[in-house]
Amino acid sequence: MNIALLLEMAAQAGPDRVGLVCDGKRWTYGELDKAARGASELIRASGASHVALLDESSEAAVIALFGAALAGVPYCPLNYRLADADLGALLERIAPALVIGDVARVERLAEGQGHTAYPRSEFTLASLEAVADELAEHDPGLGTAIQLFTSGTTAAPKAALLAHSNLVSYILGTVEFGSADEDEATLVSVPPYHIAGIAALASSIYAQRRIVLLPAFAPEDWLKLVDAEKVTNAFVVPTMLGRIILALEKGVQADIASLRAIAYGGGKMPLEMIRQALDLFPTTAFTNAYGLTETSSTIALLGPDEHRAAHRSDDPKVQARLASVGIPLPTVELEIRDEDGRVLPPGQAGEIYVRGDQVSGQYKEKSALDAEGWFPTRDAGYLDEDGYLFLAGRADDVIVRGGENISPGEIEDLLLTHPAISDVAAVAVPSLEWGEAVGIAVVVRGGFDQPSENELKEMVRARLRSSRVPELVRYFPTLPYNEMGKLLRREVKALLAA
Amino acid sequence: MKPGSRIKSAACASEAVVIKYSGGTIECGGVPMAENAAGDGTPAAGFDGGTVMGKRYIDADGTVELLCVKPGKGSFALNGVALVLKEAKPLPASD
Numbered sequence: 001m002n003i004a005l006l007l008e009m010a011a012q013a014g015p016d017r018v019g020l021v022c023d024g025k026r027w028t029y030g031e032l033d034k035a036a037r038g039a040s041e042l043i044r045a046s047g048a049s050h051v052a053l054l055d056e057s058s059e060a061a062v063i064a065l066f067g068a069a070l071a072g073v074p075y076c077p078l079n080y081r082l083a084d085a086d087l088g089a090l091l092e093r094i095a096p097a098l099v100i101g102d103v104a105r106v107e108r109l110a111e112g113q114g115h116t117a118y119p120r121s122e123f124t125l126a127s128l129e130a131v132a133d134e135l136a137e138h139d140p141g142l143g144t145a146i147q148l149f150t151s152g153t154t155a156a157p158k159a160a161l162l163a164h165s166n167l168v169s170y171i172l173g174t175v176e177f178g179s180a181d182e183d184e185a186t187l188v189s190v191p192p193y194h195i196a197g198i199a200a201l202a203s204s205i206y207a208q209r210r211i212v213l214l215p216a217f218a219p220e221d222w223l224k225l226v227d228a229e230k231v232t233n234a235f236v237v238p239t240m241l242g243r244i245i246l247a248l249e250k251g252v253q254a255d256i257a258s259l260r261a262i263a264y265g266g267g268k269m270p271l272e273m274i275r276q277a278l279d280l281f282p283t284t285a286f287t288n289a290y291g292l293t294e295t296s297s298t299i300a301l302l303g304p305d306e307h308r309a310a311h312r313s314d315d316p317k318v319q320a321r322l323a324s325v326g327i328p329l330p331t332v333e334l335e336i337r338d339e340d341g342r343v344l345p346p347g348q349a350g351e352i353y354v355r356g357d358q359v360s361g362q363y364k365e366k367s368a369l370d371a372e373g374w375f376p377t378r379d380a381g382y383l384d385e386d387g388y389l390f391l392a393g394r395a396d397d398v399i400v401r402g403g404e405n406i407s408p409g410e411i412e413d414l415l416l417t418h419p420a421i422s423d424v425a426a427v428a429v430p431s432l433e434w435g436e437a438v439g440i441a442v443v444v445r446g447g448f449d450q451p452s453e454n455e456l457k458e459m460v461r462a463r464l465r466s467s468r469v470p471e472l473v474r475y476f477p478t479l480p481y482n483e484m485g486k487l488l489r490r491e492v493k494a495l496l497a498a
Numbered sequence: 499m500k501p502g503s504r505i506k507s508a509a510c511a512s513e514a515v516v517i518k519y520s521g522g523t524i525e526c527g528g529v530p531m532a533e534n535a536a537g538d539g540t541p542a543a544g545f546d547g548g549t550v551m552g553k554r555y556i557d558a559d560g561t562v563e564l565l566c567v568k569p570g571k572g573s574f575a576l577n578g579v580a581l582v583l584k585e586a587k588p589l590p591a592s593d
Binding site: 001002005008009012013140141142164165172173174175176177178179186196199200203204206207209233235261263265285287289291297298301303304329330 | 517
């Protein structure tokens with residue numbers, strides 16, 4: 001089934017209902033559907049092999065996503081924050097593409113590659129005007145709907161492919177059609193080239209929940225938009241939530257009483273922050289979502305009631321769940337395996353494997369699925385005895401000291417309880433004696449004296465094991481994060497090696 | 499009847515997308531559905547419960563699954579046996 005049917009159904013059930021708001025302009029489902037049909041004509045006529053978005057979030061993301069789907073061409077939103085050389089290389093890999101957004105940059109970086117480039121406003125206008133025969137034969141949706149380049153910090157970015165069937169399975173399995181009331185609106189502030197940004201569009205359209213786009217996140221703008229559009233739902237990454245809390249504490253004036261639900265994901269949520277948020281928004285429903293590009297977004301979630309129960313509980317086991325990513329979706333299978341592929345019992349950490357219709361695991365270059373269709377996520381984690389999933393970093397981040405596997409998370413979680421430490425990262429540093437040893441990059445909290453190296457080493461020795469004691473301790477004003485709030489561990493390693 | 503294909507009722511306005519299929523005759527309102535069928539008649543008794551937009555319908559053995567993309571007065575069946583609503587556990591919005 002073609003994912004474009006999701007928009008078509010929303011338009012059929014409520015053609016005049018507002019589906020999207022961006023920069024003050026409102027788009028009905030009928031208009032979005034019409035524009036997507038027109039866009040598919042433009043795309044077909046261009047002979048493009050991919051449709052790329054090189055732009056911030058706007059209505060063009062919806063029109064391009066579904067227009068590409070109707071035309072049977074993969075939609076490939078690009079990270080406009082990439083350096084010229086990297087972006088040029090990606091454009092070459094998807095040539096000839098119909099590119100929407102920064103035309104000047106396409107011309108400068110990819111001249112002669114055969115792309116057709118449109119500025120955003122021209123694309124939407126041309127799409128609305130393109131003759132779209134209602135009976136035009138559309139792509140049956142048996143192929144690739146979306147191609148997303150992974151961030152590729154070590155090698156060339158991989159092109160992850162999501163089939164129509166993956167995304168449709170995810171939406172049909174997790175969203176009830178037309179389930180949103182007329183007054184519901186969801187605020188989307190994640191970039192359009194991130195799987196969470198794409199899934200948010202598809203889920204909200206199928207639920208008929210009005211999408212309110214915030215193209216460039218700033219906490220004050222986010223709060224004002226919640227107020228102005230009476231937003232009921234929002235998805236944020238943890239760093240965004242932290243900045244929103246800070247803005248509220250600074251006294252930014254906004255009526256956010258309409259906000260019923262906040263979902264978060266995309267990076268590790270500090271325990272202190274979610275506790276603070278639960279207190280600050282006592283009636284808001286919080287949902288923690290865990291997923292990957294290769295799994296069409298969410299595969300496990302911790303729901304609102306579980307958040308409140310864990311926050312209130314005196315039982316350490318229940319309390320601990322606030323740091324989990326909840327229970328796997330009923331529509332996916334999930335296992336923890338050791339390095340030899342053996343399935344591990346509850347409580348033991350290993351690599352997270354997942355299988356299900358929404359799981360792609362396909363790259364343009366190769367399939368990552370094993371013979372039985374399981375996808376190795378490269379995320380480390382464990383399940384507790386009640387089936388709650390806890391993440392323990394990327395499998396590649398494990399520090400191997402003299403043959404012993406050390407998860408950076410346990411060291412970081414401990415050190416974060418030190419009042420003078422506001423942020424910390426533990427990474428592998430070269431060691432003559434052990435091969436690898438623990439190095440830590442520490443950010444001292446404002447107003448506190450810098451804790452000594454020895455104090456921190458002693459803290460780890462007393463609470464964990466001697467193998468966890470950092471061999472190298474260094475202090476930095478901040479740690480490097482990407483725009484989604486993900487710690488860039490490779491850059492931390494470079495900082496410690498310098 | 500390939501998965502992904504869109505089929506129409508010959509008895510009412512219902513349309514469905516085939517999500518899963520492994521054999522048999524898919525009917526609506528008591529008559530077979532087809533990609534180019536058109537329906538403005540009356541669904542047969544017993545197959546006139548109506549279809550609901552956005553709902554999924556399955557048989558007891560899980561061999562067929564349809565997604566209703568346009569509602570109508572008939573109801574879906576496989577080889578004369580009515581399909582049932584596929585109940586999905588509601589999940590909180592996560593993205």
